[in-house]
Amino acid sequence: MTIVLGLTGGIASGKSTADSFFIKKHIPVIDSDLIAHHILDIGEKGYNLVINYFGDQYLAANKTIDRAKLGKLVFNSPKDLAKLNEITHPLIFQEIETKISQHKQENEPLIIVDAPLLFESGGLSYCDRSLLIAVPEKMQVKRLLARNHITEAEALKRINSQMPLAQKQKLADYVVTNTGTIKELEDKLNELLLKLIKEDQYGMS
Numbered sequence: 001m002t003i004v005l006g007l008t009g010g011i012a013s014g015k016s017t018a019d020s021f022f023i024k025k026h027i028p029v030i031d032s033d034l035i036a037h038h039i040l041d042i043g044e045k046g047y048n049l050v051i052n053y054f055g056d057q058y059l060a061a062n063k064t065i066d067r068a069k070l071g072k073l074v075f076n077s078p079k080d081l082a083k084l085n086e087i088t089h090p091l092i093f094q095e096i097e098t099k100i101s102q103h104k105q106e107n108e109p110l111i112i113v114d115a116p117l118l119f120e121s122g123g124l125s126y127c128d129r130s131l132l133i134a135v136p137e138k139m140q141v142k143r144l145l146a147r148n149h150i151t152e153a154e155a156l157k158r159i160n161s162q163m164p165l166a167q168k169q170k171l172a173d174y175v176v177t178n179t180g181t182i183k184e185l186e187d188k189l190n191e192l193l194l195k196l197i198k199e200d201q202y203g204m205s
């Protein structure tokens, strides 16, 4: 049996850091952000749909979609964000489901699907369980500002475009807080793996 574990959390909560831990354990990780980027590449399904709707001004000089510029628009305009979601989410979903099927065929006991909008966009339909990486908003802003070249106001707009943490905590099967060191996060994820093994007599090397 394969367990599909949806991994979610607000922007800059530590999902990619958790992904790295699972990859080190040889557990396959499906990264929705990477898929979201791929479907907007030149020649891919989302490319024309996005440019036809948002316009050529969102193309960089090399004709790729300027995601930073598009991000500035959509995180300031709920209507445009809803439109971008309407265009991209069905394509992202399709790709996630294809990758899950491939891993299931390979009899992988556990698959991680890193999906920032797992709860917001109906991702629970393809997951057996969900794991939330939780950090308080202040820490989220601090880590986001240290990583991205955006202002605090922009960081808050991005955070506020997502489901509030309290609501996510109610929906998640497992919650891991990421307020300590990366090593502490990894220890907690290791404990969770042991719990999954116990619950499902799930065998991993």
Ligand SMILES: CC(C)(COP(=O)(O)OP(=O)(O)OC[C@H]1O[C@@H](n2cnc3c(N)ncnc32)[C@H](O)[C@@H]1O)[C@@H](O)C(=O)NCCC(=O)NCCS
Binding pocket: 010, 011, 012, 032, 033, 036, 037, 067, 068, 070, 071, 074, 081, 084, 085, 088, 089, 092, 115, 116, 117, 158, 161, 162
């Ligand atoms: C808005 C876009 C162009 C910005 O691209 P950019 O490379 O600057 O950011 P990136 O894709 O790496 O996203 C960074 C983080 O922003 C947050 N985020 C991205 N899209 C959304 C969204 N539609 N709603 C809320 N938060 C979002 C997530 O926490 C994500 O991890 C891009 O994120 C996008 O195409 N979003 C729509 C598709 C989507 O929903 N992706 C999220 C994962 S399925």
Ligand SMILES: Nc1ncnc2c1ncn2[C@@H]1O[C@H](COP(=O)(O)OP(=O)(O)OP(=O)(O)O)[C@@H](O)[C@H]1O
Binding pocket: 009, 010, 011, 012, 013, 014, 015, 016, 017, 018, 033, 116, 143, 144, 147, 178, 179, 180, 181, 182, 183, 185
């Ligand atoms: N426990 C930690 N201590 C210190 N820094 C951390 C910790 N966990 C994550 N970070 C840092 O915080 C930033 C955000 O982490 P990460 O990229 O893993 O988040 P994310 O949830 O994947 O973000 P996004 O939603 O944008 O994809 C990164 O720069 C990362 O190195």
